[in-house]
Amino acid sequence: MHRVIDRPIAASPAETFTCAVPAKGEPYLLTPGPLTTALSTKEAMLRDWGSWDGDFRAMTAQLRAGLLEIAGDTAGDYDCVPLQGSGSYCVEAMLGSLIPRDGHALVLANGAYGKRIATTLGYLGRTATVLDKGDYLPPRGAEVERLLAADSSITHVVAVHCETSSGILNPIEEIAAATAKQGRKLLIDSMSAFGAVPLDVRQIPCEAFVSSANKCIEGVPGFGFVIARKSALQEAKGRSHSLALDVYDQWDVMNRTGQWRFTPPTHTVAAFIEALRLHKLEGGQAGRLARYANNRDVLVAGMGKLGFEPLLNARWRSPIIVTFFAPAHPSFRFERFYESMKQQGFIIYPGKLTVADSFRIGCIGQVDEHVMRAVVRACASSLREMGVPGAEPPAAALEERKALADAD
Template sequence: MLLLIPGPVQTRPETRAALAQDIAPWDNDFRPTYASIRDRVRAIAGGQEGVHATLPLQGCGHFIMEAAIRTFIPAGGKLLIPQNGAYADRAVRLATECGRQVVALPGPDTRPVTGEEIDAALAADPAITHVAVVHHETGSGMVNDPEVIGPVVRARGRRLILDSVSAFGALPVDLSAHPEIDVVLFTSGKCLEGLPGIGFAVARIDSVTAAAGNAGSWSFDLLDVYEHAVRAGWGSFRFTPPVQALAAFGVALDLYAAEGGQPARLARYRENARILYDGVRGLGLTPYLEPRHQGPVIVTVHQPADPRFALQPFVDALKARGVLISNFYNTKVPTFRIGCVGAITPEQMRGAVAAIGGALDDLGVSRREAA
């Protein structure tokens, strides 16, 4: 089965094999593996030793996002969230339920937020201390570029939380060039092609240590994660981790480096996305985004106007042909989304395009323009 979702992604056999062991996470033989993972992740983020620290947390991307909001923004504090996609909507809810004041900056989910829009919102409200941005919107496939947003936030003297959950490892991030970024967030089961179960924050140490008393939660306090590492060592996890997933993640990082790191991973994903985008257009389907706004992680496609199309039967027909995609959508109009990430080659993506065409034929879908 070819798994074409934006996470958990298809993984290499070597990565999955690393799960098949029993490990004590506190054992001295495992500590160097975990400490090395923290160092390697910081390097991928462009972080600097002594300036940035890797602070993992058990769980999914929503968990690490909530931890960042709680840690860096005090209760009652105010943050700006460009609301141009489903995961930005979720960030608004997370922040609101954490007791933070949200200033939403509404926008369509078909284009990135602009620097001018961010600048105007910050100028209008000096009480905003942070901007929280979703780097890659997993519902639509659109990218909010920190190279555009970061300089504006820095010039206004504010701070940036970068939710790069579905982009990190493919889209570049260089923390050393962005002192305005308090933290970049991601998870193990996306573009680094590990197994799910671990959220990562690569954070400025000075911002973390200034956050005492903010979190209002022991479990979701990144300062406590940092203090535990300082006290117990960087090979020590604060609470019981998904240790087999950590071991597999170490293997995934080995494979990432062997492939050529971020530039090579991005190049492969971009080629996958190009083949898919051009392929669905060739089948008469309508991509959700214009080519200039299309990112490399997923391609979202309008559902066809043909009344014989329905999402779940299409997913089932595609699965019967060996390709599994998501059976839901996160856009304001009916779509389906296909992941371009994971241990997938361009040749496999060409096969997926053929399978999409075959599944539509199986359903008798001839009117393929947008509904």
């Protein structure tokens, strides 16, 4: 059984959205996904579905329509193509289907996922130029415009919306404007942002973007989706390097039959339908963003009182996940800190930076400000357990952060 926090987050005439607390023994997943899900989302997976049955085809259609609504596709210029597999499968499918084999991609990287895009393009045999901004700073529209103006062979720009290795929220609006100004096509990895951070295709011109079921919509792992211009999907016919990851063929079969080409993740789809309902009940993208942003602010403020410092300045800090510098005290060991937090009911994430020891705490999923305050108390308890009197980071890490911020 779940205990429900007695505090409404958003109201509906028929129902109130609340965050559920996991039962004893089930920890909070404070990660960028998979994440803690609602009890009703879990319960939606308790029935088996026939993958070719009309009821399941109707669920697939509902899923696609619901995602297009969140994306703001009122003109009908885009379509939604769900694909089996994790988010990285969908990123590769988008790249391999929508970038021609003689295309040239400008990859905007400031963390592990931008670099993974560049690696994927190498596997696909696509030409790529990488703008690597390191761990602290975003690519800016002016930089993108200069690079595109200097190299007419670049056909596509590929950007990560929220780079969760650092927690940075990239300025996708100005990147999109710069790309459009230079007449190139923008592909967005919005894996950990879509559904909470605004990505409205009426305001952010893009050829396509990808996301996943187990992120800000708060579903469970099993599929991702490509939302792309119909014209781009039509042009992708025969282009993919892979049968399973052919976005055009998946789109074509779904439109003709209502079915997935290969065995679909039926239980994940059923869970996602319930997650979409809860998303709308909370107030859609705006409501979810408000909760996640408040989670972040409560977390950062509480951790600051313990001496923890976030990697990023507030200007670029996303509402998805926050990276903190590891404390400088010699008794601090992340492995021990992690286990202590787990014993208290919280699964956190190790750091994924190249320049500083760090760890990450997610702000998304079925969590709210009460959970964030409990996380801070657990961190304080873990520090006491390790004999760490304060969580201040090494002075050199703060000096580097300040130098880079001053240069931006």
